[in-house]
Amino acid sequence: MRILVTGATGNIGRGLVHQLVEAGQEVRAMTRRPQAARLPAAVDVRYGDFERPDTWSGVLDGVERVYLFPHIYDVTTPGGHFVDQAVRAGARRFVVHSAAAAGFTGEEPADQSLTYLKEHLAFERQAHREVEQWVEATGAEWTHLRPGLLAVNALDWAESIRTERVVREPYPTSGYPWVHEADIAEVAVAALLTDEHVGNAYTLTGPAKVTHAEQVQAIAAAIDDAIRFEELTPQQARTHWVGNGYPADYVDWMLESRVDSIDDSGSVPPTNTFQQITGRAPRSFAQWARDHRADFR
Template structure:
C-alpha cells in the first residue's frame, strides 16, 4: 500500500513522512521542490502542484491513501492566507478516480465551530470574522472529501507550537521577543502529535468517519513560551511587552497587512484570562493513551532553530 503525503516538506508533513517510514510504510511525498525536499531515502519524492492538474496523475499513480494538507494561497492584494477548497476539491475528485480510497484531512479547529457562533469573546469582531472565514474554507474541503464516498478522517489542530518559530530571528539576533499581552496563550499543539494521530488514521480502521480536535495539554502563555525556549537553549531571552498599538505598528512594519494584524491582536487578547477560543482537549490521550507532547518538548525538539 502506497500512502501519499501532500504538504510533505512542511512541519507536520515532514514529521508524518518520518513516522510512516519508521512504521515500515511505502510513502510518496508530493512537493513543488523535490530537489530540496531532504526526505528519507526510502521516500518516493515526486513533483506535484495543486494548481497544475497535469502533475496529479504521476503523483497519484498506485496510491490508496492520502494525507491531504489544504492548498493555501496568498491573496496578491492583501497578503491574507486562505484555503482554496475548490482547487483542493478537484484534486480530491481526481484522486478518487485514480483509486484513492481513504483521506486524512489536515483541517483546522475552526471547522468544528458552529456556523455563526465562533467562540471568541465579546468585542472581537476581527477575530470572529477571521474564524468564520477559516471555518467555511476548511469545512468546505472536508465536505468535498465526504461527498466522494471515500473513507475519511478529519484532523482539526488548534494553534500550532511552530508559530513560535516566528520569534526565531529576533531570538537568534537579540535574545529578545516583542509581544503584547504576556499572559495570553493557548494549548499549543506539537506537530508530532498531529502526525501521530494521522498515522493511526491512515493505518487503522478505528478512526474512519471521525473528526478530531487536537491541542496541547494546557495553556502556555507567551511569557512562559519564551522562558521555556530560553531553558531549551540554556540562555536568557528578554520578553519586551508591547502595547496593543505598538504591536500593530511592529507587525505592519514587518509586512503584516493591517486587517491581518487586527485579528492577530484580538486573538491574543481573547486568551489573557483563560484559554480563549481554543480550550485544551484530551483527544490525543484518548487515541494514544498518552498525554500530548508539552511545549517544553517542542522547544527541546526545535532548539537548533533558536541558536
C-alpha cells in the first residue's frame, strides 16, 4: 500500500513520514524542495506543488491513501481539483489535516467584542470545512484531523531565546492547550492504517491550558537556563510585532487571541481525543520543549 504524505517536510508531515516508515509502510513524500527534504532513504521523495497542477500526476501515480496538508486547495485544472485527480489515480482514503475551527459553531469566541478574532476564526472555519467537504464529496474514505493551537508556535521565540534569553509578550496568563505535532502525526498514522477512524472528525489538543509564562518556564527547564519574560502592553506588542514584519490585520487578531484565553482556554478547550484513540495522555508542553531544546539553545 502506497501512502502519499503532502506537506512532508513540515513539522507534522516530517514526523508522520518517520512514523509510517517505522511502521513498515511504503511512503511517498510530496515537497517543493526534494533535494533539501532530509527524509529517510526508504521514502520516495517527489517534487509536487499544489499551485502547479502539471506536477500532480507524477506525485499521485499509484497512491492508495493520502495525508492531505492544509494548503490553497482552490487550484484546479480542466481535469479538476487535486483531490479529484487523486481519486482518479487510485486514492481511496484521505486523512485531512484540518483545524479545530472547522468544527466551530460560528459563535466563537464567547466574548463578542473580539471582532478580529471572530472574523479570523470564521475564515478558518470556512476554508478548512470546504476542503473537508470536497474530500467527502468524492465518495472516498475520510478522516478529518482538527488540531487546535500548535505547540510549535513557540518557535517564534527561538531567536530571542537563543540570542537574548528573553521572551517579549503581552498577557502572560493567556494560553491554550497547545498540541504536540507528534500527537497529530500519531493519530494520522492510526487513521491511515486502520479502519477504525473512517468517517470521523477529531479535534486534537494538548492535555491542559499552558500560559505563555508557563511555556517560557518549560523551555527554560528544557535548556537548563534562565529565560526572562518581559511583559508588553498591548500597544508595545503591536509595535513589536509590526516591527518584526507582521501585517497590521494579523496583529489585530493575535492580540485578541491572547485576550480570548486569559481566564481559561478560550475558544479552544482541552479535549481527550488523543487519549480515547491511543489509550495514553497527550504529550505535554514540557515534553514538547524537551523535544525541541536544540531549537532554543
